[in-house]
Amino acid sequence: xxxxxxxxxxxxxxxxxxxxxxxxxxxxxxxxxxxxxxxxxxxxxxxxxxxxxxxxxxxxxxxxxxxxxxxxxxxxxxxxxxxxxxxxxxxxxxxxxxxxxxxxxxxxxxxxxxxxxxxxxxxxxxxxxxxxxxxxxxxxxxxxxxxxxxxxxxxxxxxxxxxxxxxxxxxxxxxxxxxxxxxxxxxxxxxxxxxxxxxxxxxxxxxxxxxxxxxxxxxxxxxxxxxxxxxxxxxxxx
Numbered sequence: 633x634x635x636x637x638x639x640x641x642x643x644x645x646x647x648x649x650x651x652x653x654x655x656x657x658x659x660x661x662x663x664x665x666x667x668x669x670x671x672x673x674x675x676x677x678x679x680x681x682x683x684x685x686x687x688x689x690x691x692x693x694x695x696x697x698x699x700x701x702x703x704x705x706x707x708x709x710x711x712x713x714x715x716x717x718x719x720x721x722x723x724x725x726x727x728x729x730x731x732x733x734x735x736x737x738x739x740x741x742x743x744x745x746x747x748x749x750x751x752x753x754x755x756x757x758x759x760x761x762x763x764x765x766x767x768x769x770x771x772x773x774x775x776x777x778x779x780x781x782x783x784x785x786x787x788x789x790x791x792x793x794x795x796x797x798x799x800x801x802x803x804x805x806x807x808x809x810x811x812x813x814x815x816x817x818x819x820x821x822x823x824x825x826x827x828x829x830x831x832x833x834x835x836x837x838x839x840x841x842x843x844x845x846x847x848x849x850x851x852x853x854x855x856x857x858x859x860x861x862x863x864x865x866x867x868x869x870x
Contacts, residue, residue, distance in 0.1 A: 636859040638788040640679040640755065642763075643670070643855065644778035645793045647685035650716055657688060658719050665852065667723035670760050673855040674729065679755040681785060683763050683778040684720060686712030692770070706770035710736070713774060714743065714764035721762050730758060736765030751785050775833035783840040790842055791858055792829060793849035798866030799828050817870045818844075834868065843869035 645666065652659025674680050686692075692709030696702045717733040724731040732754045734746040744750060746763060754761050766777045775792070782790045799821070802810040816824070818838030822831050828846050837844050847858050847865035857863030 634860065636676040636678045637861050638678055638859060640681075640785070640787045641789050641791050641859070642681045642683060642778050642782040642785070642787045643791045643793060644683050644775060645685070645849065647687035647689065647712065647716055647774075649688075649793070649795070649849065650684070650719075651688040654688075658716065660723075663719055663723045664727075666849070667720060667727055667729075669849070669853060669855045670724060671727055671729045672853060673859055674758070674760055676856060676859050678859050681751060681755065681761040681763055681781065681787065682717075682720070683774055683781060684713055684716040685774040686710065686716060688712075689715060703770040706766075706772075710764075710766040710768070713766060714739075717762035717764035718743070724760055729760065731760045731762060733762040733764055736763075736768030746781075748784055751781075755785070773830050773833065775829040776836060779833045779836045779840070779842060779844070782842055783836070787842070790837065790844045791855065792844055792846045793855070794828060794846060795848060795850060797848040797864045799826050799846050799868065801826075813866050816866060816868045818868055821868050837868070843867055 650658050650662055652662040686709045689712035690708045692706035695708055696705035714735050721731040721733045733743040735743045736746050738745055751761055763781050766774055778790050796804055799813045800810040804810040818834050821834045845858055845865045845867055847863055854863055858865055
């Protein structure tokens with residue numbers, strides 16, 4: 633079997649995707665599918681850490697728009713990401729694979745605090761590591777968290793899981809004339825204002841020389857395909 637393209641990656645999964653066809657909450661079949669895909673990808677030999685959003689439970693920006701302060705709203709959103717990590721950890725372990733949730737917040741009764749040392753240890757043990765709590769600070773998205781954590785733990789790429797197979801000039805579900813890009817530089821992604829990730833995440837990836845691979849998670853086995861170099865995606869690098 634061919635070696636995977638990357639030895640260590642951070643995979644970013646949106647919270648909204650975990651809701652499946654629901655408008656809110658966690659859809660168990662969707663969680664189970666993602667768990668299966670992560671396990672299959674880990675079997676290639678790549679060390680995998682996962683950053684999950686919290687938008688299926690609480691979106692900090694939306695809470696703030698209703699009168700709650702932005703720091704409080706963002707904290708609520710970061711707590712929601714921890715709930716998603718725990719649900720995904722349970723789904724992975726139910727399938728017989730080891731996983732471990734780490735949080736940017738100190739909450740020893742629930743999960744261990746994120747540190748680089750702990751993450752290195754669990755990845756080396758073959759666990760899928762789930763990184764919750766965002767950066768631990770307001771005003772930063774989980775997209776930025778994914779790039780930050782990747783840089784901290786020495787990951788070789790960030791895999792951004794979306795509902796479409798790459799970066800487009802417009803939403804291809806609304807605009808049939810939207811152009812799909814095979815490759816972009818970080819600067820082009822920022823200047824183009826493409827909404828697949830926020831500008832801060834792209835800028836940090838540029839500063840730390842981290843490639844971002846944007847792909848669709850809708851198809852079973854898509855993560856494994858990306859790691860083998862056979863999946864369709866947009867590579868943002870350079």
